[in-house]
Amino acid sequence: MRILVLGGSGFVGRSIAELAVERGDDVTVFNRGHATAPAGTRTVIGDRQTPTGLDALGDSTWDAVVDTWSADAAVVGAAARALHGRAGHYTYISSRSVYVLGEDRLVPDDEPGYAGDKRRGEQAAHAFGGPLLLARAGLILGPYENIGRLPWWLNRLRRGGPTLAPGPYDLPLQYLDTRDLAAFVLDAAATGRTGPYDLVSPSGHTTMGEFLDTANTVTGGRADLRWTDPQTILDAGIQPWTQLPVWLPPGPLHAALHQGDVSHALAAGLRCRPVTDTITDTWAWLTSLPGGAPQRADRPVVGLDPQTEAGLL
Template sequence: MRVLILGGSGFVGRSVADEAVRRGYDVTVFNRGRRSAPAGVTTVTGDREGDLSALDDGTWDAVIDTWSARGEAVRRTAELLSGRAGVYSYVSSRSVYTGEQNERAEDAPLVDVSDEGYAGDKLRGELGAAAFDGPVLLARAGLILGPYEDIGRLPWWLNRLARGGPTLAPGPRDLPLQYIDARDLANFLLDNAGRRTAGPFDLVSRSGHTTMGELLDVVNEVTGGHAELRWTGPEVIEAAGIQGWTQLPIWLPPGELHTFLHQGDVSKAYGEGLVCRPVRETVADAWAWLQSLPGDAPQRADRPRVGLDPAVEAKVLAEQ
């Protein structure tokens, strides 16, 4: 299969490129050339919001688009590649939903197209992808973890528990989590590109694929067992003014937002072959990748750094 990846050097795009090369596909990546792409791909350079001339020629069986900013850039490539590709897969986000529940997850209400934030950008990207004249798959991913992560969520927990000592562990321990390893997302995209599958799919594991307790226990074990996990109730964390998701990555207290992000219906994706690997594999491989880096983990410039200030953590633990 001939695959064009719009992106291909960071996190999800890199995971897709790695897997496509492993499968023996003919892989082209299009990006600004600021980061190295994996061996075995053809790299063409340009700018999603500027010069697309490197894509003026060529045909592909599948296009996988990992763009996450202004939706107009997606429309431009979808139009340009119409008639020259078999299927267009756009990596969107479950953020496009308002959070209201519906009988089937993919039919839930969407945010207003005028939304000026990340959700609006992703929805406008979906609308831009619709300009493609063939099958369009909308991969509405939830929380994405694994090697190459440039958001910092799992890397923060790995580094924090590796540092050891008393560690604030946000409870309850049995809080169900729902996420997807970037490599499992890559497999789904490539498998379904080959079948020219179309339509929206919510792409995360089943709820409870792991729990907050299992995740941190595995992180602690993989990083050497140096941390003393101090399980702390949501009411204590919230009283201290600590924000879930940002200051305590991945975690959200029980409630409406947790229900939406960690208890979604993903039966449609599993029906199309989604397979999610065990949490231990995701954690161990992410830790091995982090240790292989010459410096800190990469950090996307358009996303704020996550994590809890050690002084704030110490203060909360001292008061318990």
């Protein structure tokens, strides 16, 4: 296929571009030129936030477009309109955050923040006027992560010593390796799938215990995991998800983010690699970087400071 990736040098977009090249596709990456695109791609530089930013694409045509934009939906709409009639399929990388917490309905159009941006982005993408896939991804992990969740845990466990491990040990987790997301998106484009798909592993694909045990082993087995009751952690004022990435205590929020029904995506071909592969490959990538993991400027830095952790332990 001839594929256009809008983005393509960061986290998810880079995974999609790399896999497409590996499969033998002709891949064009469109970005602002702030980062190097994957080998084997053709880079077109432009700023899609400006009125003429998409002009650099010229009059080229593609079999499929993948749009990874996560901010102002007007940018998505502009790209979708500009590519109308010039591509056979359009994928917008959305998020399961578009759902009202714990309910099977979407957030309102005026919802502020990330959830609202993604929901409005979905609506704007319909301006493409052709086959449209809405890839509503859950928690995404794997190489190239620029949010910091798995990298923070890997670095913390590598440091070793007594380590706060949020329980319960058998707490089920849902996440998706960025490369498995890429595979689904490319396969869906090739077969013309349309509509929304919730893309995340089945609940319990791994557990908090397996997740941290595996990460500890991969990073050298230096950490002494101290499994701690959720209420003890909450009573100490430690914030789930942000100070302890990935983890949410049992309750409504955990049910919403780690116990979703993904049967629709599985039936459509979603496949999820073992957690060991995700963690091992992410650690190999992380240790190859001279300056540590990248961090998106529009996302908060995650992780628990050592003093707070030591105080609770």
